[in-house]
Amino acid sequence: xxTRLMFENSCEVGVFSKLTNAYCLVAIGGSExxxxxxxxxxxxxxxxxxxxxxxxxxxxxxxxxxxxxxxxPHTTTDxxxxxxxxxxxxxVVVQRVDERLSALGNCIACNDHVALTHTDLDRETEELIADxxxxxxxxxxxxxxxxxxxxxxxxxxxxxxHPHTSIEDLDELSTLLQVPLVAGTVNRGSEVIAAGMTVxxxxxxxxADTTATxxxxxxxxxxxxxxxxxxIVDEMRKSLIDSYV
Amino acid sequence: MxxxxxxxxxxxxxxxxxxxxxxRSVARVATAYLLNHHIRDATQQSAGVELNEKLKKVDRQSExxxxxxxxxxxxxxxxxxxxxxxxxxGVKTLLQTYLDNKQxxxxxxxxxxxxxxxxxxxxxxxxxxxxxxxxxxxxLNLGRYKDHKCITELKEFLLNVCQDKDKIGxxxxxxxDKSLNVGLLVSQxxxxxxxxxxPHLYDALFDEVxxxxxxxxTEELRNSFHFxxxxxxxxxxxxxxxxxxxxxxxxxxxAIIYIKxxxxxxxxxxxxxxxxPLQIQQVTTHExxxxxxxxxxxxxxxxxxxSFRQQLRTLINES
Numbered sequence: 065x066x067t068r069l070m071f072e073n074s075c076e077v078g079v080f081s082k083l084t085n086a087y088c089l090v091a092i093g094g095s096e097x098x099x100x101x102x103x104x105x106x107x108x109x110x111x112x113x114x115x116x117x118x119x120x121x122x123x124x125x126x127x128x129x130x131x132x133x134x135x136x137p138h139t140t141t142d143x144x145x146x147x148x149x150x151x152x153x154x155x156v157v158v159q160r161v162d163e164r165l166s167a168l169g170n171c172i173a174c175n176d177h178v179a180l181t182h183t184d185l186d187r188e189t190e191e192l193i194a195d196x197x198x199x200x201x202x203x204x205x206x207x208x209x210x211x212x213x214x215x216x217x218x219x220x221x222x223x224x225x226h227p228h229t230s231i232e233d234l235d236e237l238s239t240l241l242q243v244p245l246v247a248g249t250v251n252r253g254s255e256v257i258a259a260g261m262t263v264x265x266x267x268x269x270x271x272a273d274t275t276a277t278x279x280x281x282x283x284x285x286x287x288x289x290x291x292x293x294x295x296i297v298d299e300m301r302k303s304l305i306d307s308y309v
Numbered sequence: 310m311x312x313x314x315x316x317x318x319x320x321x322x323x324x325x326x327x328x329x330x331x332x333r334s335v336a337r338v339a340t341a342y343l344l345n346h347h348i349r350d351a352t353q354q355s356a357g358v359e360l361n362e363k364l365k366k367v368d369r370q371s372e373x374x375x376x377x378x379x380x381x382x383x384x385x386x387x388x389x390x391x392x393x394x395x396x397x398x399g400v401k402t403l404l405q406t407y408l409d410n411k412q413x414x415x416x417x418x419x420x421x422x423x424x425x426x427x428x429x430x431x432x433x434x435x436x437x438x439x440x441x442x443x444x445x446x447x448x449l450n451l452g453r454y455k456d457h458k459c460i461t462e463l464k465e466f467l468l469n470v471c472q473d474k475d476k477i478g479x480x481x482x483x484x485x486d487k488s489l490n491v492g493l494l495v496s497q498x499x500x501x502x503x504x505x506x507x508p509h510l511y512d513a514l515f516d517e518v519x520x521x522x523x524x525x526x527t528e529e530l531r532n533s534f535h536f537x538x539x540x541x542x543x544x545x546x547x548x549x550x551x552x553x554x555x556x557x558x559x560x561x562x563x564a565i566i567y568i569k570x571x572x573x574x575x576x577x578x579x580x581x582x583x584x585x586p587l588q589i590q591q592v593t594t595h596e597x598x599x600x601x602x603x604x605x606x607x608x609x610x611x612x613x614x615x616s617f618r619q620q621l622r623t624l625i626n627e628s
Contacts, residue, residue: 073405073412095412252397252416273416 066268066283069101075251075271076259078217082124082169083262083269085176085220086131087152088112091121105267113151117144118166124262128172128179128213133157133196137166159196163189170213173258175220178241180204180212202240207233217258219265222285224248224257246285250274386435387443387506389513392423396431399442403497407542408466409604410589418459422447422495427525428517428534430510432498444498444506446514450533451540452489463493467542467606470585479581483538483608490537492518492611496569507571508622515614536611538580543572543607546600547584566600570628574620575607582607 071080071094080091081102088106090099092114102112117126118139128135133156136145140160149158163186165171171182172193179199181190190201206215207226215226216237223245225237238245250260251271261270263286270279283289392400400419407415422429422445429447433440454460464484471477483491496510521534546566567573576582585604593600609617 070412072410073415254398 066270066279066286066288067101067105068270068272068274068279069098070272071098075254075273076256077124077269077271078257078259078262079122079124081262081269082127082129083264083267084110084130085264086110086156087129087134089123089127089134089148090114091123092116093121102269105269111151111153113148115144115148115151123169125167125169125214125259128168128174128193128197129156130174130176130197130199131156132176132198133159135168135172135193135196136160137168138162139166157196159192161189161192168213169258170211173213173216173218174199175218175241175243177220178202180206180216180237180241182212183210204237204240206237214256214258217261217263218243218245219263219286221265221287222246224250224261224282224285226255226257228255244285246281248278248281248285250278250282252278387432387503388435389430389510390433391426392429392431392445392447393426394423395440396423396433396442396445399433399440400431400445403442403445403499404495406544406589407495407497408463409470409587411462411466413462413466414457414459417457418463421449421454421457421459425449427521428514430513430517432502432506432510443502444496444510446494446496446510448492448494448514448518448534448536448539450489450536451484451491451493453533455488467540470604471583471606472585473583476581476583479608480583480606483540487538489533490535492534492536492539494539494541494609496541496543496571498569500568504570504625504628508618508625511571511618511621515618538611539609539614541572541575541605541607541609543605544568544587545572545584545603545605546597547603549599549601566597570624571617571621572605572607574617574624575609576605578613578617578620579607579609 069077071077071091074080080094080098082089087110088102090102090112093116099112099114106112115123117123117136119141120126126137126139134148134152136148136158138160145158145160152158161168165182165185171185173180174193174197177199179193179197179201181193181201181203183203183205185203190203193199194201204212206212207228207230209215209226217224218241220243222243223237223241225234225245225247227247227249229237229247234245234247248257249255250257252273252275254260254271254273260274261268261282263269263282266288268282268286268288270282274282390396397416397419400422401415404415404419407418425447430445431442432444433442449460451460451464467480467484468477471480494514496514518534518536522531525531525534545568548564567576583606585606587602587604591602
């Protein structure tokens with residue numbers, strides 16, 4: 065199920081959190097309700113860890129990770145690195161990387177099998193990503209944007225990309241990632257998908273401005289609802305009538 | 310929300326034929342267009358001579374500089390538009406800190422502003438694809454919208470934040486029984502918007518309010534724009550030294566720095582005002598290190614608005 069929430073009056077929840085299949089990182093300093101919304105959904109299944117990265121709250125945009133590992137920028141402090149190594153499960157490899165492009169969350173989009181990266185990423189960083197995250201790495205652009213980590217969000221079951229992505233690009237990306245993709249928006253028409261939402265294989269968190277239509281598209285492409293073998297029209301109709309917050 | 314057809318302001322020549330509201334809007338846009346047109350052509354016949362000269366100076370500077378060297382001078386044509394649903398994100402960015410760091414239905418509030426197309430103006434660049442919003446100004450009738458969650462939360466915030474026992478009674482009256490005659494004047498803009506636009510912006514708003522009292526389709530709507538009072542919520546810099554605050558009016562300029570110049574005029578004309586502390590983290594520059602960002606709430610009588618418009622014009626023309 066997809067949940068709508070806000071971080072201190074901002075609907076950009078993908079900036080202040082990082083959700084994977086094995087753990088969830090949440091920024092410190094937000095109201096307790098932000099943290100407790102994540103806890104309510106995830107507490108029994110995966111650890112929800114409060115942290116900062118490089119002393120900032122924009123952790124979702126600075127790090128990249130999946131169930132196998134977490135990659136942090138060189139600006140991460142030693143205490144933060146240690147805190148993450150202590151609190152995350154043992155099978156998650158936490159690694160700090162020396163990369164000029166330090167906003168790794170904006171440069172790398174990944175699930176548990178494939179990663180899309182910024183075209184100018186260092187070769188060493190690419191190898192490190194393949195090692196630590198256990199993924200196949202592809203340098204790509206999305207609708208002409210090199211910040212692939214910002215303009216798409218994908219899990220092992222589906223993906224949402226920038227609304228202006230052409231059909232050919234969609235097909236190409238879908239073949240690379242081996243998941244169904246849909247071009248759409250989040251937070252009432254915002255094109256920066258990954259900033260407005262965060263997703264894993266069974267749940268998603270979106271900004272409070274996300275409309276019912278956007279939410280239904282998210283729920284259907286990421287297969288978050290119990291699968292109903294009905295046409296997309298029926299699914300849309302249900303969520304349009306259902307005014308759920 | 311039903312999608313309103315987007316009304317793009319197309320630049321038409323001035324043709325003041327009828328007294329319909331549409332023709333008035335067109336005439337206003339055309340005047341603005343003519344102003345820009347004349348400035349662009351650098352002629353001397355436009356209405357705002359001083360404004361014209363200032364921008365001509367800007368023109369000459371940018372022409373004389375190298376194409377490659379950016380000396381900080383940018384040519385910009387600002388245009389006034391009716392609020393449209395597309396402006397949601399731009400207006401939201403401007404009003405993000407309207408109620409300090411309180412978590413409230415800001416999106417609902419923005420929807421109210423954008424839904425009121427007859428009164429309210431959004432300032433954008435002429436022909437800008439990014440649709441960036443530089444300023445927003447509007448007046449919302451607190452009684453008309455009293456059932457909306459955002460307005461209830463706003464009233465609750467103002468009542469909670471008022472620590473002045475004398476003023477809280479007045480505030481409660483304006484937010485309660487008298488709310489049908491009270492307009493919430495929302496005015497927010499980017500910090501570096503040229504001040505020459507301010508008199509036009511406020512003129513546009515108050516003219517629209519008076520036109521709305523005649524042109525709105527229903528009697529109820531027409532009456533809703535017969536404002537007797539305006540409430541403003543804004544921010545100022547107050548000197549941290551409390552003694553200075555209590556000193557004589559001669560020191561008043563140093564005691565308070567007004568971020569928006571019109572706030573000073575409003576405060577002088579207000580029937581009452583109070584300050585309240587802000588909780589958001591403040592970025593202080595070297596010049597402002599002795600100052601604390603403080604919130605201010607003011608109430609102004611609608612009859613004083615013409616005096617305000619005059620004083621604003623004088624203030625901007627002098628500076």
